[in-house]
Amino acid sequence: MSWFAGYHASEKLAPWLNPAARYRVTRWPNFGLIRPLPSNIRIAAGLASAPMRLEEIASRARVSIEEGTRALNALAVAQIVEVADADTDTKLAVAPRSSAPRPRGGFCGIPE
Amino acid sequence: MSADQDLKIVFTGPMGAGKTTAIRAISDIPPICTEVANSDRVTHAKDSTTVGMDYGQLQLSDGAIVRLYGTPGQARFAFMWEILSRGAIGVILLIDGSTATALEDLGSYAETFRRIIPGQPFVIGVGRTAGDDGRELDKYAQALADREILAPVFGVDIRNREDVLLLIETLLCIFEVQVTEPAYAAS
Numbered sequence: 001m002s003w004f005a006g007y008h009a010s011e012k013l014a015p016w017l018n019p020a021a022r023y024r025v026t027r028w029p030n031f032g033l034i035r036p037l038p039s040n041i042r043i044a045a046g047l048a049s050a051p052m053r054l055e056e057i058a059s060r061a062r063v064s065i066e067e068g069t070r071a072l073n074a075l076a077v078a079q080i081v082e083v084a085d086a087d088t089d090t091k092l093a094v095a096p097r098s099s100a101p102r103p104r105g106g107f108c109g110i111p112e
Numbered sequence: 113m114s115a116d117q118d119l120k121i122v123f124t125g126p127m128g129a130g131k132t133t134a135i136r137a138i139s140d141i142p143p144i145c146t147e148v149a150n151s152d153r154v155t156h157a158k159d160s161t162t163v164g165m166d167y168g169q170l171q172l173s174d175g176a177i178v179r180l181y182g183t184p185g186q187a188r189f190a191f192m193w194e195i196l197s198r199g200a201i202g203v204i205l206l207i208d209g210s211t212a213t214a215l216e217d218l219g220s221y222a223e224t225f226r227r228i229i230p231g232q233p234f235v236i237g238v239g240r241t242a243g244d245d246g247r248e249l250d251k252y253a254q255a256l257a258d259r260e261i262l263a264p265v266f267g268v269d270i271r272n273r274e275d276v277l278l279l280i281e282t283l284l285c286i287f288e289v290q291v292t293e294p295a296y297a298a299s
Contacts, residue, residue: 025262027253031278032237032266041285048262049289060289 003034006077011066013054014073022051024084025075039063043071051084117176121283122197123166124225125206126217127185128158130239130270132166134206135180138276139168152186161185165196170280178280194228202233202283206270209248210240215255222261233286234261237268237279 006014013019025047031040042061046052052060058068075081123131135143146164166182181196183189197203203225207218222234236256241248252265264282268275 027257027262028264030249030266031264031282032249032268032275035278038281038285041282042289044264045282045286045289048286060292062292 002078003029003074006074007070009073009077011069013069014076017072017076018083019054022053022056022084023047023072023075023081024051025081027080029075029078029080039067040071040074043068044075047075047081118179119176119284119287120179120181120200121202121204121280122200122225122229123180123182123204123206124193124221125185126208126211126213126221127152127161128211129185129206129208129217131182131185131206132162134204134237134270134276134279135166135168135182137271137273138170138280139180140171141169143168164189165192178284180280190224193224197225197229200229200232201287202235203229204279204283205234205236207236207238207252208240209238209252209267214238215251218252218255219259222256222259222263226261233283233290234263235279235283235286236263236265237270237275238265239268239270241267 017023025044028044028048029036029040031044034040036044039061043057043063046057046060054068054072055065057063057072058065061068063071072081123134125131132143132145132147144165144167145162146166147160147162150158150161152161162182162184164184166180168180170178170180172178181200183193183196205218205221205225207214207221211217218236225234236252238249238252249265249267256263256265266275266278266282268279270276
């Protein structure tokens with residue numbers, strides 16, 4: 001639920017996140033529950049491979065800034081992303097983990 | 113991915129984790145299986161087990177072919193793991209969450225395949241988990257983190273085509289991100 005809350009909350013970066021900071025995931029979202037878009041998977045894969053700023057995430061995952069923003073918000077609300085830069089002081093909000101509905105969707109590249 | 117690409121993915125995991133079932137669930141061709149009567153009822157009570165390999169194929173919408181190889185689960189066939197892993201872009205590790213050895217199996221297979229194909233990504237599918245809210249998976253993610261492995265861990269029903277496709281899609285996305293030169297690197 002926290003993933004969806006963060007993802008759909010706003011197309012703007014959550015106020016406690018810093019667009020200049022580089023972020024990395026501390027663990028992968030449970031996409032078995034979330035049923036992600038391919039772009040969500042690419043963003044998580046990018047942030048698992050190296051710390052990135054928002055525009056770097058969008059470039060690496062080949063998504064729009066808005067899509068990158070929504071995914072970063074979702075990861076932050078799910079408490080599975082952290083700041084990798086030593087010189088930034090961004091704190092993440094604390095939100096309870098919860099189960100989520102499983103929307104169905106096709107995969108890019110994999111025929112259904 | 114492009115049509116001229118041939119991608120190889122290895123399904124591994126202990127006996128009874130669902131490797132053959134997973135490949136059967138998604139292969140575009142009738143899968144090639146090397147199952148024989150199970151003579152190791154101590155490890156698992158199932159009737160048959162893979163002794164050589166499983167093979168299936170999946171064609172992506174851009175024409176690229178994903179070749180799917182399933183390893184034998186029994187350690188006595190471990191020599192096949194290295195043979196089948198040559199040239200693989202990554203590993204899908206299936207774990208039966210209902211067994212007492214699930215965490216031990218995860219650690220053992222992760223360590224082994226990290227050695228066999230160093231640097232290649234893992235995606236872990238845990239089947240038969242107790243809960244459906246994902247919290248059950250925390251201990252698996254933590255077990256990997258203890259080994260300094262950051263890998264996706266999903267709860268899956270391996271009989272479900274969509275669940276198997278999720279594992280493959282995730283592995284392909286990780287591969288794609290790894291091989292894609294970041295546009296910002298030049299700036």
